[in-house]
Amino acid sequence: MRQIYTSPRQENIDSVVALMAEHGIRATVSNRSNYNRQSWQRHSYSPRRQDRSRWPQVWITHADDYSKARELLMGLGIEPVVRHGEELAAARNASPLERRARVATRVRRVLLLAVLVVFTVQMLHYLRVF
Numbered sequence: 001m002r003q004i005y006t007s008p009r010q011e012n013i014d015s016v017v018a019l020m021a022e023h024g025i026r027a028t029v030s031n032r033s034n035y036n037r038q039s040w041q042r043h044s045y046s047p048r049r050q051d052r053s054r055w056p057q058v059w060i061t062h063a064d065d066y067s068k069a070r071e072l073l074m075g076l077g078i079e080p081v082v083r084h085g086e087e088l089a090a091a092r093n094a095s096p097l098e099r100r101a102r103v104a105t106r107v108r109r110v111l112l113l114a115v116l117v118v119f120t121v122q123m124l125h126y127l128r129v130f
Contacts (some may be wrong), residue, residue: 036103
């Protein structure tokens with residue numbers, strides 16, 4: 001089984017499952033609420049409260065159907081779930097501040113290594129190894 005979609009809204013989950021069933025793709029739902037109720041809570045998609053592991057998730061039962069399910073969702077304009085997608089996007093498209101921070105970290109490591117080499121050479125010289 002592979003996860004294809006997640007959403008805090010039960011209506012979205014039900015429509016994706018119905019779409020998959022309509023095209024002959026078996027899908028299961030995990031993390032569904034215990035009772036079928038309308039989503040009376042106002043869900044926020046803002047990043048400050050994103051614990052997506054608790055949202056209902058649609059899983060494709062057979063791995064062979066996964067590519068067809070992805071095509072169906074992309075046809076609707078829905079981007080299928082990618083594990084660690086936000087982290088991958090942030091790593092691939094780093095902001096200038098992040099790039100500067102990476103360069104500064106590399107420079108610090110090189111300087112620390114240089115200091116360690118100088119210290120080791122001085123220690124070996126003090127011990128009269130060479």
